[in-house]
Amino acid sequence: MRQAAAPASPPRPTLQSVLRRAHLRLAFVAIAMAAVSLILVAVIALRAYAGNNLNLLVRSLGYTVEAALVFGDRVAAAEAIALIANKEDVAEVIVTDGKGLPFAAWQLPAGSTIARLERDVADIALPGPVTILVLHDGIVVGQVEVRGQGHQFFGFLLGGIGGILACLAVSVLGAYVSSQRLLRNIVAPLRALARVAHAVRRERAFGQRVEPVAIAELNELGDDFNALLDEFEDWQNNLREANVALEHQANHDALTGLPNRVQFESRLASALSAAAVTGQRVAVLYLDCDRFKEINDCLGHEAGDVVLVGIGARLRTQLREIDLVARLGGDEFAVMLAPMREAASAGRIAEGLLASMAPMIVLPDGRTVATMISIGVALYPDHAGDAVGLLRAADAAMYRAKRARPGSWQFAEGVAGPA
Structure with a gap:
């Protein structure tokens, strides 16, 4: 039964988008709180200012209609009220006589929708109608009631809203500029x-x-990160050096520094594969020190090590750069000559290697040691078709040379002479 694929996780927001949104929110909240605070303060101040104006206006109207109330002149009262109310931010004026009966009134025409909206806002935000008693010689002769229009308050409210929107637009622009700076910094x-x-x-x-x-x-974060990279780089370099050292140890003889049997057999197999394609010969020389056990027994293992190092160095100096010399183990060495154009060249090189052993080897204590080697030579494809067979044929030839005459060389069986 196939399992249902896990739902893909939503894309994560970038740091830049998070900072930009945070700036926009902060700017919006700051501007909104500042605007609301200013509008509340302004509304309170404007409400108090409007109340004071209405109080002054109602007193003025009371003085104006006092005579008309005393003499009962309704027309004069209406004209006086209209003359003053038309010039002020007033929606309605009602005058009653001493008995509380309507005497005169003035009301602002209904006008447009905006005017009606202004009155609705005034009814909610501005103080209620202001009333004053009209006195004549200490006797109440009437009452004047005034209701504000709210035109100035409505204009201030619209201006405040417009200012808030403008500030928000500026804040958005500022947040964008700030986010760009944050992107850089x-x-x-x-x-x-x-x-x-x-x-x-x-x-x-x-x-x-x-x-x-x-x-x-x-x-500081970058410095710490760079310091961590320094440690990682040192660790990587040490690991690389350790790997190189381990690889060298795995493929080289610890005493002489020459390639060991593993590397020799691997490179010999590669050379035989290439020779199978090109049709060229490959020669293997198997070498053995004739007096090595005697040197170890008589002079000690340290002297034997010096002799092995000396033999390896002399072998290396007699060969080409493309040739390979290796220590197979103990006092046994091997040489690979690839490519070889003719079998006689292998014999000449074997003669040169034997000759290089003639000088005495000087030990650290000043004593000298004479050494000889015996060599067996095998050719590909004359004596074997693989690395193991070629080494076996060269080894057998070396033992035949050692038995015939130590310090000599012989070809593997099957080759009568140079080709």
Whole structure:
């Protein structure tokens, strides 16, 4: 039964987008709170100012209609009210006589929808109708009631809303500019650090470093990251050196520094594969020190080690750069000559190797040691078709040379002479 695929996780927001949204929210909240606070303060102040104006206006109207109330002149009262109310921010004026009966009134025409909206806002935000008693010689002769229009308050409210929107637009622009600066000062260094981290993780590029930046915290983070990369680079270099050393130890003889049997057989197999394609010969020389056991028994193992090192060095000097000499173990060495154009060349090289052993080997204590080697030579494809068979044929030829005359060389059986 197939399992249902896990739902894909939503994309994560970038640091730049998070900072930009945070700036926009902060700017919006700050401007909104400041605007609301200012509007509340202004509304309270304007309400108090409107109340004072209405109180002054109602007193003025009371003085104006006092005579008309005393003499009962309704027309004069109405004209006086209209003369004053038309010039003020007034929606309605009602005058009653001493008995509370309507005497005169003035009301602002209904007008447009905006005018009606202004009155609705005034009814909610401004003080209620202001009333004053009209006195004549200490006797109440009437009452004047005034209701504000709210035109000035409505204009202030619209202006405040427009100011808030303008401030929000400016804040958005400022947040965008600020986010661009953050991109340069904060996000860009973090992106650079992330690029270096990705390169180190994917490409093992431990040599890369984070550049210094202006912000102290980010610069300190970059320094710590660079220090960590330094440690990783040192660790990688040490590991590489250790691997090289281990590889060298696995493929080379610890005493002489020459390739060991494993490397010799591997390179011999590669050379035989190439020779099978090109049709050329490959020669293997198997060498053995004739007096090595005697040297070890009489002079000690340290002297034997010096002799082996000396033999390896002399063999190396007699060969070409493309030839390979190896220590197979104990006092046995092997040489690979590839390519070989003719069998006689292998014999001449064997003669040269024997001749190189003639000088005495000087020990650290000043004593000298004479040494000889016996050599067996085998050719591909004359004596064997693989590495194991070729080494076996050369080894057998070396033992025949040692039995016939120590310090000599012989071809493997099957070759009568140089070809």
